[in-house]
Amino acid sequence: MHFHVLGTTEVTHHNHHLELGGIRQRAILAYLLLNANKVVATSQLLNAMWNGNPPPTARKMVQNAVSGIRRMLTTTTDTDTTTPALHTHPPGYQLRIDTETIDLYRFRRLVREGRHATTTNNPHHAAHLLTEALTLWRGRALADLVETGTNWSELAAIEDERLSALEDRLDAQLACGKHREITPELEILTTTEPMRERLCHQFMLALYRSGRQVDALRVYRRTREALIDNLGLEPGRELQQLQQRILEHDAKIQTPVLVG
Incomplete structure (x- = not known):
């Protein structure tokens, strides 16, 4: 059995999609998957399902969904000992499950391994692992629930995990000399995330290494304007230093030379 939360909520078994029931049951399953192997208090579930304003029948509705x-x-009919089980565990419930069957947890494992490869100076392997992690995403996390108004704080944190992994992958590709290949992607990303300074830094570096100094400096100005207009802040020190190094044609920001 495999569980999918990086996109529409789905459960598959031997490539067949299982029926998950109504929206409330899907939401409770999804919340338990996000908190796999943890005891989730009934009060916590009620708060998540009804935004802190549960109806009088809410506890019964949760019990029905759990059933x-x-x-x-x-x-x-599997006899596999890793088959997940939902236990009543005061003060609520615990979904005991092998996290490798949940795409979110596989994503996190691959990201950890990719970051480790980066720290051991193996950017090619890092780029491969991080690309594999990101291919697990089929859309916005729990997209079907988000469409019905679900707005858990966990979802914003998971989306930030995706963006951070994406930036890690782009850094690894830059370290591999793939600046030309990632420039079109960065152009789109910096348009959708105009105030994310790390993406701007990567885009400027990719453009500069592609011989497009003027375009790199234009991206800096665009990002600076967005930060000032929206947050009243100047770009951070790293971005300012990159702009200066581009102006000076600093050799330290040229394409890295990989050994081996």
């Missing part, structure tokens, strides 16, 4: 999830988890 439905348990039935779904036991529909398979």
